[in-house]
Amino acid sequence: MSLYKRCNTWWIDFATPSGERVRCSARSEDKAQAQELHDKLKAETWRVLKLGEKAQRTWDEAAYKWLMETQHKATHEEDKAKIRWLQDFLRGRPLESIDRELIAAIGETKAQQSSPATANRFLALIRAILRKAVHEWEWMDKAPKVKLYREAKRRIRWITPEQAKTVIAELPKHQRDVVLFALATGLRQSNVIKLEWSQVDLAQGVAWIHADQAKGRKDIHVSLSSVAVGVLQRQTGKHETRVFTYRGKPIAQANTRAWRQALKRAGVVDFRWHDLRHTWASWLVQHGTPLYVVQEMGAWESAEMVRRYAHLAPAHLVKHAEVVANLLSDTNTAQPTNEKRLAVN
Secondary structure (H helix, E strand, O other), rough: OOEEEOEEEEEEEEEEOOOOOEEOOOOOOOOOHHHHHHHHHHHHHHHHHHHHOOHHHHHEHHHHHHHOOOOOOOOOOHHHHHHHHHHHHHHHOEEEHHHHHHHHHHHHHHHHHHOOHHHHHHHHHHHHHHHHHHHHOOOOOOOOOOOOOOOOOOOOOHHHHHHHHHHHHHHHHHHHHHHHHHHOOOOHHHHHHOEEEEEEEEEOOOEEEEEOOOOOOOOOOEEEOHHHHHHHHHHHHOOOOEEEEOOOEOOOOOOHHHHHHHHHHHOOOOOOOOOHHHHHHHHHOOOOHHHHHHHHHHOOOOOOHHHHOOOOOHHHHHHHHHHHHHHHHOOOOOOOOOOHHHOOO
């Protein structure tokens, strides 16, 4: 039977001229609508087989295939959430009907709801899916151009050691060591609060983040300073598996109301939990740590990501500038001669 009903919804089931079985939901409780979709699909499969036409694929098929092929991505769950939001605009649409005008309207809606930067993340996902549909799956001949919003360069937000000590003093006792460990290692929030004892070797003074836990999907080696080791020693014996706990249970969230209230009492404004990582990197650069070392310690994939901190250490670069000054010190142009000094006087 080509059409049948299940749970008040009509389903389509037929075989193509080549013997391939097509079975899908008509997404309708109306039999006439289901019959119309059935006839359309059957005609398309005939044209594909007999006339060599491409099958008309929909956004739903493309989005589903994308999610199946990108399950390894660190942002997989974020992609799923974005696609759920996009369904209100793209559900059931043939890929060929998704044009620049429609995409721009979607971007404008999201930019008004949140921000241009957030809208760009959704637009980039649409672009990535459509490009795969063209270049890998060969479901489309050409993908529309997706124009992103211009984003202002984000400044690096960091605090001084004195400010950090004030914030830590204002925190509840169980959160102090969490923040202190983040400042001592530069690790991201999820890597700190989900750290397990199996990832720590106190005797060697090292810890490690497994590739599947890291944003860049590469193993991270963490050299533990005396402060970081002290934090871990204070947590010893509190939990069998996890390092940071509260009342015997693993801490699930660091960006809490208590954290925000502590910032407020300490007089620190416009500061996010992730800025602890920026603070760690800024302190290193300010005290002469080479950028390539900071890059390796922080597990940044590109030097460009670390170059954002370069302007924070102009003073320690003076010694390198003096290399040229020393080479020129004996030349006539390096400093005024006695005759020139007399002439001036």
